[in-house]
Amino acid sequence: MTENTQTTTTDTADAVGVDLVTIPASEAVIEDNVRTAADLDAAFLASVKRHGVLLLTIGYRNADGAVVVRDGQMRVLAAREAGTTVPVFVTERGDTPAQRIAEQLVANERRTALTDGDRLNAYRQLELAGLSVAGIARETGTDKEQVQATLTVAKSEAATAAVVDRQVSFDAALLLAEFEGDEDATAELNEYISEGYDDELPFVAQQHRNRRIAAAEVAKVQEQYREQGVAVVDDISGGWKRLTGLSDEPVPEDDPQVFLPALDEDAHAAACGGHAVLVRASGDSAHVTAVCTTPDQHTARAFCDRPAPELTPEQEAERAAEAEAAAARRERENRLADEWTAASEVRRTWLTGLVGSKTLPKDAARWTASVLIAGTRDYYCQGVRVTDLLGVPEDADAAEWASKRPGKAQHVAFAFALAEVETNVGRYGWGMADTVAVPYLNQLSAWGYTLSHVEQIVTGAASANDEAPATIEAAE
Secondary structure (H helix, E strand, O other): OOOOOOOEEEOOOOOOOOEEEEEEHHHOEEOOOOOOOOOOOHHHHHHHHHHOOOOOEEEEEOOOOOEEEEEOHHHHHHHHHHOOEEEEEEOOOOOOHHHHHHHHHHHHHOOOOOOHHHHHHHHHHHHHOOOOHHHHHHHHOOOHHHHHHHHHHHOOHHHHHHHHHHOOOHHHHHHHHHOOOOHHHHHHHHHHHHOOOHHHHHHHHHHHHHHHHHHHHHHHHHHHHHHOOOEEEOOOOOOOEEHHHEEOOOOOOOOOOOOOOOOOHHHHHHHOOOEEEEEEEEOOEEEEEEEEOOHHHOEEOOHHHOOOOOOOHHHHHHHHHHHHHHHHHHHHHHHHHHHHHHHHHHHHHHHHHHHHOOOOOOOHHHHHHHHHHHOOOOOOOOOOOHHHHHOOOOOOOHHHHHHOOHHHHHHHHHHHHHHHHHHHHOOOHHHOOOOOHHHHHHHHHHOOOOOOHHHHHHHOOOOOOOOOHHHHHHHO
16 A cells, blocks of 8 residues: 555445545544554554554545545554554444444454464575564564564473463463473473463473583583593492592591591692592582592591491491481572572562563662661672662663663662662572571562572471472472
8 A cells, every 4th residue: 555645545346435545644533443552552653653544444435425444543642652543444323322332342343363383484485585673673563582483482382282282371382492302401491481480481491401501510510621631420330439528537436426527639639540430410500519530548537437346237227227328408409599599589670670671669769778777798798689679780880870871879879778688598498498588588479479499498397308390290
């Protein structure tokens, strides 16, 4: 349809009393409508500004000869905003309220929006036709980030199938696309999706991202030790013990249950041919532990780890049970520590959005004042930077950035208080149920944040012995 400001009429050979006219949107009269809310979507308005009104509106002429639009008020309003014309299919229509309402109900109720699958295919076709992300965004009036995300899903067969066949949410499909090819990650994500735990998906995804980062870091650190001539052991290889559990001191005859001093790592590396390191993933980083592959050349530090001359079957069973319980505790603590690392990163991303919102929570000022007056301590030396929460560029001067935004003063104070508490919660916040973690997480929940499984453990809503929700459901 060619845009113009003149009224045009196209005669139709097979219709009586029907005209196709193009008129300035400002001249169109909008009839009373059953649709009470006429909020113009930003993408729709952008599309009309670029392409004009592509679909005909339907109307009639009133007694004064003006064109009255019955079906298409949103298109007319958008065209007015864009300062353009609107095509109208002018017909002979009754003007009784009953007929108007019936026709408007039928016209609106029978419209079917594009499915997510339709949209994925259309965006992919636009890309294959040569349009860039920016071009697609411009042509469709869509945010570039949304276009990029849609294309990411469209390029993944698994993610597209999940949208089309299982009607999963777009956010869930985007995560499936991100981890395509990673069988462990996609299996766990699909398990959470199938059990309806979509709120946990960001945390599960972040754990797998951290594992990728940690795995790369572990490989790098292992290679560095090998280049230095230091042996590297696998966690499951066995035949080694940590230096912290060994000693070169003899066991005193008068005190056989004494706890001996540990081996010195440097001295052990220089004197023992069994010196090695164990490099394991921890959260999103690598953790190095010095070990000995010839532990029999040393003495166990703890009495319980030394060979016993004789043990009854009951004592052997008791010792085995204690060892099994200790291993289970370590596994649980490692699992929760990894969950907490992922939850912290997701939470801080959410906080960045909260701080960047135009309007802060109603009680933000009160909460900020209480935090700043009480003061906090950085127990773990892992301070969260206020500038990160505020989105201050890396190369910008923070003071200058703030001085140019006097209206953001409350946001700056709020971000400072959040950073203080985030810092205080620390790396092992999941085990700090008697500190600031509980009221802090409860406050975030009141502001709209969805607590992850491990954060629910901190607040007491779940037990530390609980498995993750999807795991529990699958086991039942």
